Amino acid sequence: MAPRFSVTYYIRAADAAEAKARALDIALEQTVEIPRDVVPKGYVEDEILGKLETLTEDPAGRPGFLATISYSDDDVGGDFLQLLNVIFGNSSIKPGLKVEDIAPSPGILALCPGPRHGIAGLRARAGIGENPLLMSAIKPVGLSTAELARRAHDFALGGMHYVKDDHGLVDQKNSPFDERLRACIDAVGEANAKSGGRTGFVPNVTGPADAIIDRARQAQAAGAGAVMIAPALAGYDVVRTLAAAPDFTLPIVTHPAFCGANVVSADCGFSHRAYFGTLHRLMGADAVIYPNFGGRFGFTREECLSIADACAVGMGGPKAIVAAPGGGMTFERVPEMREAYGNDVMYLIGGALLQQPNLVDACRRLVAAVNG
């Protein structure tokens, strides 16, 4: 028998009998996907077919049960997309099922070595100790490269550790990717020369499927400090491929664009912890952006802290990564966020800084507030 990994699902069900039937259906659907009576005896039934390991009432009090199902490493076949397919491929389409937790086997951890840098590496590259990391985004789409580069310079001069493209900045005609990449790296370098800082520029890496990996390598060659990728758009293996490539050495920041349905519904998708924490860490993200509680999105404080916890908890292999809550952060909220997240966090703040009359001063006040 090959080693097995396991997935815990929340199953909406009226009683234990219904929950068990649904759990056995998941075990079938996610592996052999044929009626139970024609599953071949031997290897297929004994090894490949999912096994229901435990079934308990939901401890969180939702109307349903938690089922833990184990799957064979053999079924994954060394393919990260197939790992996700086994975890939730077809069952994602059945309402009232949610992936609560993923417990990788040693084989899965070999397939998913995880982030190259993690939170410790991001801090080392920024030249800071165990303090919070700070990241801002240049925006909006529609500004010229010169205007965007000026904002990158000011964010860097003000002390932000990472300055990223807005995730809507791609290869638009008024700020083409190549031009913006060079201009922003130069602008951040100029600010670093003035300040003695080590701010890194983080371009948004997107584009045609046969060019996206090359564009990340182009960013590295040009002197970027990290790259940002939206896995729900670009595909779930892009980050893993880059994180595992021996000659790609930049940290990877993930953006949540287009992933919303995977987390916001109580009725489907993943728990916040499993999606933004476990899955992104297996993927090899070093920092994971998600909407903070109390901002303009609907995540609760508890959901956000479950993400931060999953970024840091021991996984038997992948390094701890950093939670990067964003989306409506303001100066006033710094004390509340410090209390919630402690030091192991990357604050993503943009719009509120741009509302201030002087961007460099605003950044410096933020740095002081976060470390004060």
Place this chain on the structure above:
Amino acid sequence: MAPRFSVTYYIRAADAAEAKARALDIALEQTVEIPRDVVPKGYVEDEILGKLETLTEDPAGRPGFLATISYSDDDVGGDFLQLLNVIFGNSSIKPGLKVEDIAPSPGILALCPGPRHGIAGLRARAGIGENPLLMSAIKPVGLSTAELARRAHDFALGGMHYVKDDHGLVDQKNSPFDERLRACIDAVGEANAKSGGRTGFVPNVTGPADAIIDRARQAQAAGAGAVMIAPALAGYDVVRTLAAAPDFTLPIVTHPAFCGANVVSADCGFSHRAYFGTLHRLMGADAVIYPNFGGRFGFTREECLSIADACAVGMGGPKAIVAAPGGGMTFERVPEMREAYGNDVMYLIGGALLQQPNLVDACRRLVAAVNG
């Protein structure tokens, strides 16, 4: 001013004022993503910022409104992932919003030429007239290549037009991709030689992000009849890149693995029509697999027919594609499906055929029933 495309959103809201505020928030969030008071005048405000075009009560009677918002082609910058990001990137994370419809501009249609073959091309390659198409899947994972190839042979001999890999078949050790690809193409070719048919083998194309396009080309070189790709796993640009590549000529079948959260919740994601119809057609899929009504998934008859309609309706460019409902189809349901879908459909049936004592005979009975 550049041409504009538009997106219609369902917005859950108690009244028109709340709906309007949420709609204006979408227009901001999806484009400039900064507070309204710091949006730069001129090009950014006039061109890039989304424009609320219409706001009406939901005609379907849900508790909310339909808002149509237009976006500039300039914002897309020739990047298909950015098109999806503009349509629903960050707003996907806000509960109570759903993409109902997408109305492409000529610029978007130039970026998305659509499928190479469409339903007409799939029929021509199968050598049939305007009859329903039939597709089966070899499975389960865990069988040897020889056993899977035997099933491919029997499906083809029985008259199925396309025989595909189960979407869980990747590069597992007991049936590696290369070996299975060759063996199944040979087995289907052998059946064609006996029957005079023109069945095509459809491998499941997955793998590392930097190898997946090459694997599709490998399938073409080996003589496959089409390829199958799961866009929600592999990334949303993989199909478009292949469909647009001059030297890639196979039809593309899409699989819904991992996409469920994008459609099953009333509270988020896309309408069935927009996701499986419009979006997959823009992407360049020739056939789109989705779970049929009355099977083991929860889609309604109306939702399924809205997909079939969106696959066929005039779009001012992209060819009509074929809806491929699957998931629990049985012999008994053929009359009901004929009545629902008519002839412009690809029946995907697998498990029910494998339950029959003789696979070739079972396929022949199905072919007769579908065309009878």
